[in-house]
Amino acid sequence: MTRRVQLLFTLALLVGVLTSALAQKKPPPAPLDLNAATLEQLTALPGVGPVTAKAILDFRTKSGPFRRVEDLLAIRGITDRRLKELRPYVTVRPAKNTALYAPHGAILCAPH
Numbered sequence: 001m002t003r004r005v006q007l008l009f010t011l012a013l014l015v016g017v018l019t020s021a022l023a024q025k026k027p028p029p030a031p032l033d034l035n036a037a038t039l040e041q042l043t044a045l046p047g048v049g050p051v052t053a054k055a056i057l058d059f060r061t062k063s064g065p066f067r068r069v070e071d072l073l074a075i076r077g078i079t080d081r082r083l084k085e086l087r088p089y090v091t092v093r094p095a096k097n098t099a100l101y102a103p104h105g106a107i108l109c110a111p112h
Contacts, residue, residue, distance in 0.1 A: 024046075025044055025045070025046050026044075027044075027045070027046055027088075027089050028041070028044060028045070028089055031088070031089055031090055031091040032045070032089060032090050032091070033090075033091055033092065033093045034056065034060070034066040034069065034071075034072070034090055034091070034092050035060065035065040035066055035092060035093060036093070037056075037090075039053050039054065039057060042056055042057070045086060045089050045090070046085060046086070046089065047082050047085050047086065048086070051077070052075070052077050052078065055075045055076060055077065056072070056075060059071075059074065059075050065092075066092045067092065068092055069083070069086075069087060069090055069091065069092055070083070071092075072086065072090070
């Protein structure tokens with residue numbers, strides 16, 4: 001009986017390891033622009049699930065375009081460690097809208 005339990009445990013552990021290896025995300029071939037990335041693109045990033053991806057989009061909507069990658073630290077759940085892991089996969093390009101934004105999204109100056 002003990003031998004059977006040991007065998008089942010080993011088998012379950014092996015299945016868990018294989019499942020985990022298959023479920024790992026493949027990073028994007030080029031860094032994603034935080035000011036243009038979609039929910040699906042953000043969710044594909046290592047360490048970013050649907051909740052964090054939505055929080056990134058919500059932050060962008062509320063506060064305006066990201067100015068730098070470090071702005072991700074303002075999002076709950078993104079720590080210095082996670083930012084270090086994400087840095088190779090994200091970038092911030094200048095926003096296409098030429099309006100200038102204050103830190104919380106208030107427009108300071110709009111083009112005429």
